[in-house]
Amino acid sequence: MAVSVTRRLTATFGAELSGIDIGGHADAEAIQAVQSAWSEHKLLLFREQSTDEAALVDFSRKFGELEIHVRTEYLSPDHPEILYVSNITRDGRRIGILADTEVGWHYDQIYLPRPAVGSLLCAVILPPSGGNTEFADMAAAYAALPADIKSTLAGKRAIQSYEAFNRAYSVPTSEEQKRRTPDIEQPLVRTHPVTGTRALYLCPGMTTRIVGMDERASREMLDFLFEWTVRPEFVYSHTWRQGDCLMWDNACTMHRRDPFDQGHQRLMKRTTILPSPDVAVPV
Numbered sequence: 460m461a462v463s464v465t466r467r468l469t470a471t472f473g474a475e476l477s478g479i480d481i482g483g484h485a486d487a488e489a490i491q492a493v494q495s496a497w498s499e500h501k502l503l504l505f506r507e508q509s510t511d512e513a514a515l516v517d518f519s520r521k522f523g524e525l526e527i528h529v530r531t532e533y534l535s536p537d538h539p540e541i542l543y544v545s546n547i548t549r550d551g552r553r554i555g556i557l558a559d560t561e562v563g564w565h566y567d568q569i570y571l572p573r574p575a576v577g578s579l580l581c582a583v584i585l586p587p588s589g590g591n592t593e594f595a596d597m598a599a600a601y602a603a604l605p606a607d608i609k610s611t612l613a614g615k616r617a618i619q620s621y622e623a624f625n626r627a628y629s630v631p632t633s634e635e636q637k638r639r640t641p642d643i644e645q646p647l648v649r650t651h652p653v654t655g656t657r658a659l660y661l662c663p664g665m666t667t668r669i670v671g672m673d674e675r676a677s678r679e680m681l682d683f684l685f686e687w688t689v690r691p692e693f694v695y696s697h698t699w700r701q702g703d704c705l706m707w708d709n710a711c712t713m714h715r716r717d718p719f720d721q722g723h724q725r726l727m728k729r730t731t732i733l734p735s736p737d738v739a740v741p742v
């Protein structure tokens with residue numbers, strides 16, 4: 460069956476695709492169709508997928524090299540390319556990251572010099588309600604900004620902090636992990652490595668300061684932008700079904716998660732897709 464878009468998720472971004480079977484064989488034509496839909500729609504939904512780990516890894520690898528996440532304590536024991544996002548405890552130890560609380564808006568790995576270009580996140584075990592994942596279209600949010608704000612942001616850079624995110628939403632990193640994830644600067648507006656589209660590259664969870672602005676002006680601008688980017692017209696909220704997989708463009712969308720009842724289990728499996736070396740550094 461040919462890959463096709465069956466539904467747009469919002470007016471500006473997101474599409475549900477049919478004709479994809481992650482557990483089966485995806486030929487070169489199907490992968491090419493997904494690749495171009497990914498660039499065009501920024502967020503793809505595949506329903507009723509097998510969440511077999513070897514298949515998730517094989518499929519994800521078609522789109523780039525896979526990263527072994529810095530939080531090695533939450534990787535799949537059989538496939539280290541897969542990160543568990545879960546509140547499940549086994550043998551007295553949490554198997555996944557981010558448990559059951561709210562997870563604030565963030566770009567995955569904005570704190571790394573060569574951040575992932577995308578992720579594939581699949582729902583394996585779900586609570587009866589809660590745990591929705593929301594995405595914001597940061598290209599649409601940038602395009603709609605008033606011209607004077609765009610010119611203020613031109614050429615600016617901002618500090619991105621994984622530590623700030625962990626303090627608010629996660630558990631502390633080890634000393635070794637801290638050494639691998641120091642605060643870094645990134646461009647505040649980035650150019651998409653494939654489409655050339657400009658997008659706001661900041662997020663409430665990790666962006667702490669605009670470089671070259673005084674503290675107060677930086678805070679005011681960030682607060683304005685944080686509010687602006689999550690206006691309803693830029694946001695899609697996904698209510699998960701078991702077997703759903705979402706693949707997002709991590710160069711022009713950010714995401715967050717709702718909390719859910721800690722009395723229920725939730726297990727999501729994620730692969731992290733790296734950019735090709737020639738477009739690895741955000742500009």
Ligand SMILES: [Fe+2]
Pocket residue numbers: 565566567714
């Ligand atoms: Fe994330």
